[in-house]
Amino acid sequence: MSPIVKRKGEKFTLPGKYLLFILTILCTGLIVLTFHTDILSAPASALGGFIVTPLQEGISKAGSWINGRSEELVQIRSLLKENEELKAQIDELTMENIRLQQDRYELTNLRELYELDVQYDEYDKVGARIIAKDTGNWFHSFVIDKGYDDGLAIDMNVMAGSGLVGRITDVGPNWSKVMSIIADNSNTSGMVLSTSDNLIVSGDLELYAEGVISFEKLVDSADRVVEGDKIVTSNVSDKYLPGILIGYISSINVDSNNLTKSGLITPAVDFEHLEEVLVITQQKQTVGDN
Amino acid sequence: MRRLVISAALVILCFVLQSTVFKELAFGGIVPNLMIVLTASYGFMRGEKSGLIVGFFCGLLADIFFGGLLGLYAMIYMYIGYLNGKFNRVFYPDDIRLPLVLILISDFVYGIISYMTLFLLRGRFHFSYYFSNIILPEMVYTILITLLLYPIILWINKKIENREQRSARKFV
Numbered sequence: 001m002s003p004i005v006k007r008k009g010e011k012f013t014l015p016g017k018y019l020l021f022i023l024t025i026l027c028t029g030l031i032v033l034t035f036h037t038d039i040l041s042a043p044a045s046a047l048g049g050f051i052v053t054p055l056q057e058g059i060s061k062a063g064s065w066i067n068g069r070s071e072e073l074v075q076i077r078s079l080l081k082e083n084e085e086l087k088a089q090i091d092e093l094t095m096e097n098i099r100l101q102q103d104r105y106e107l108t109n110l111r112e113l114y115e116l117d118v119q120y121d122e123y124d125k126v127g128a129r130i131i132a133k134d135t136g137n138w139f140h141s142f143v144i145d146k147g148y149d150d151g152l153a154i155d156m157n158v159m160a161g162s163g164l165v166g167r168i169t170d171v172g173p174n175w176s177k178v179m180s181i182i183a184d185n186s187n188t189s190g191m192v193l194s195t196s197d198n199l200i201v202s203g204d205l206e207l208y209a210e211g212v213i214s215f216e217k218l219v220d221s222a223d224r225v226v227e228g229d230k231i232v233t234s235n236v237s238d239k240y241l242p243g244i245l246i247g248y249i250s251s252i253n254v255d256s257n258n259l260t261k262s263g264l265i266t267p268a269v270d271f272e273h274l275e276e277v278l279v280i281t282q283q284k285q286t287v288g289d290n
Numbered sequence: 291m292r293r294l295v296i297s298a299a300l301v302i303l304c305f306v307l308q309s310t311v312f313k314e315l316a317f318g319g320i321v322p323n324l325m326i327v328l329t330a331s332y333g334f335m336r337g338e339k340s341g342l343i344v345g346f347f348c349g350l351l352a353d354i355f356f357g358g359l360l361g362l363y364a365m366i367y368m369y370i371g372y373l374n375g376k377f378n379r380v381f382y383p384d385d386i387r388l389p390l391v392l393i394l395i396s397d398f399v400y401g402i403i404s405y406m407t408l409f410l411l412r413g414r415f416h417f418s419y420y421f422s423n424i425i426l427p428e429m430v431y432t433i434l435i436t437l438l439l440y441p442i443i444l445w446i447n448k449k450i451e452n453r454e455q456r457s458a459r460k461f462v
Contacts, residue, residue, distance in 0.1 A: 016338035020372050023346055027368070030361030040360055048354040052302060059310045132309035134356045137320050137424050138408055141356055143309070177355065185358070185412070205409075206419055209319070 045172035049147065053175045056132040057145055064275075123241065125159070125278040126150065131175070138205065140183045144277060147172045155239050157280045163268025164188075164233060164244045165277055176279075181246065182213050182271055190215065190246050191234035195224050198234050201246055201265060211272075212250060216262035227252060231265055241284050293450050297332070300443070301344060304328045305351045320427040322435040323397055325352065329367050330396040331443045333374025334381045334389065345371025366403050370396045383448070389440055390433060397432045401425035 034040055128144040146152055148171050158165040158178050166186065170177035181188050182203040190201045199218035207214055218225065229249045235242035245268045252263035304324040312321050325348040333341025349367030353360045374392055381388060405420050414420070 014339075016342060016372065016375065019339060020342050020368070023342065023368055024365065027346075027361035027365040030364070031359045034360040044354045044360060048351070052306060052351065052355070055302065055306045056310050059306060063311065063314065132306075132355065133313040135305065135308045135321065135323075135325070135352050136356065136404065137428050138404055139356070143355060184409070184414070205414075205424070206416060209423070 045170060045175075049172035049174050053131070053143070053145070053172070056143065060129070060131045123280045123282050125280050126152070127276060128176075128279055129276050130274060139185060140180045140203070140208070140271065141166075141169070142178055142180070142274075143175050144178060144279070145175060146279070147174045147176050149173050151281055152176050152279055153283065156283060157233075157239075157241055157244065159244060159278045159280065160269045160274055160276070162245055164240070164246050165269055165271075165274070167239055168279070178277070180271060182208060182267065188240060188246065189234045189237035190231045191242075192218070192220075192225050192249075193230040193232050195220070195222075195229075197225060198236065199231070201231065207264065212264040212266055213247070214262065215249075215265050216255075216260065218252075218261040218263075219259065220261055221259075225249065225252065225261070237284070239284060241280060241282065292453070296446065296450060297340075297344060298347075300328060300446070301325075301347050301351070305348065309355070317431060318427065320424070320431055322431040323400065323428060324432075324435065324439065325349075325367065326370065326397050326400055326432060327393055327436050327439050328443065329371040330374045330393045331389065331440060331447075333371045334377045334392055335383075335444070335447050336375075337378045338372050338375030341371030341373075341375040342368045343371070345369070362407065366400060366407075370400060383444060386440070390436060393436050393440075394429060394433055397429045398425065401428060 128146045130142050131145045132143040134141045152171055154168055154171050156168045164181060166178050166180035168176045169179045179186055184203050184205040186203040188201040190199050197218055197220050199215045201215045204214050227249050231246045233240040233242055233244045247265040247267040250264045250266045252261055254261050308324045329345040329348050332344040345367035346364050349364035352363040357363050
């Protein structure tokens with residue numbers, strides 16, 4: 001007799017085997033569905049945001065609060081001494097400030113010439129705090145505490161300080177998932193700032209421990225690209241806004257095909273100690289948009 | 291009902307701790323896998339069905355927040371929970387060796403399957419690197435955490451079981 005047939009007066013139970021079978025089919029269905037479409041991401045992310053994000057946010061906040069208090073206690077004594085030193089420094093700095101103001105005047109003029117930086121400043125940015133990091137050890141994605149309620153959307157670029165961190169790949173009401181450019185499954189179209197040569201920047205788990213990421217497919221027949229050159233996001237990337245700093249070339253090799261070059265980049269962002277990020281709310285214009 | 295609420299709370303707690311607190315306590319960027327400990331424990335303490343349900347929800351949470359595909363981690367965790375349930379018959383609460391070995395194997399299997407599905411399929415063939423730098427450290431760290439976490443899960447389970455037995459006797 002089949003174990004799932006309900007006998008009279010007996011409590012109905014589904015044996016593990018059958019449940020496993022049903023859930024396996026469900027999972028396979030979900031995998032296939034999410035591989036081809038993204039219709040499920042909205043309800044799933046809303047559910048996650050409802051249950052888990054408030055907890056993560058609370059724990060992260062409590063952690064940084066405790067950290068802050070303990071540091072305060074340690075610091076009070078040294079602060080008194082520091083205060084004396086700082087007063088002396090103020091006089092020094094006032095002098096320097098005058099000199100810097102003159103420099104600044106010069107800088108504004110130069111910036112006008114160097115339009116890239118001006119463009120950089122004009123992007124609208126929203127600050128967000130990192131509240132959770134990938135539970136596994138394979139990839140480097142994290143969750144920030146703002147979502148579509150704050151005007152964020154998928155594919156918005158994320159920066160920290162002056163460098164590129166990654167982009168939003170999933171968004172919920174009060175959280176978003178950010179995939180970093182150092183993640184193993186991330187590829188970014190970049191450009192050498194000095195020569196405008198395009199290249200592909202890809203994250204690599206093996207290189208992560210050394211704090212670098214790799215680049216490849218650099219066509220540089222004139223041998224003008226050298227170590228230390230700035231790499232920025234390219235203007236042909238369909239996800240990233242142009243001109244955001246990725247990092248600096250730390251080593252460069254000619255590929256075995258003698259046509260392209262590859263090598264390593266030191267990222268401009270310190271991914272180990274990332275706490276707050278800036279999300280650029282402007283999105284890259286693509287061919288389909290008007 | 292009480293068991294359901296406590297189990298759900300444990301799943302969420304493990305997930306939240308793993309994604310926040312333990313990320314700060316990571317040794318060399320490696321985080322212990324609390325959810326494997328929970329899934330495997332439920333498997334051999336409560337049987338196949340509990341194991342696979344707890345595993346499914348643990349995996350689903352990881353999928354929603356950090357997975358690329360919804361359902362992949364859910365499936366891996368679910369099977370690990372189910373297979374651990376097979377050892378329910380030889381499980382004795384006083385013996386800690388079997389749980390340690392089972393959790394170690396579970397985490398190893400989890401690491402291997404993760405590597406195969408997420409890395410090997412994308413042409414990353416350098417297995418020895420990933421094994422010695424990701425899978426092995428994670429196993430060691432997870433086992434250390436198990437020594438702390440497992441007694442807590444065992445204690446909670448015992449409490450609930452006692453309470454259930456008492457209320458069952460009341461009806462008889």
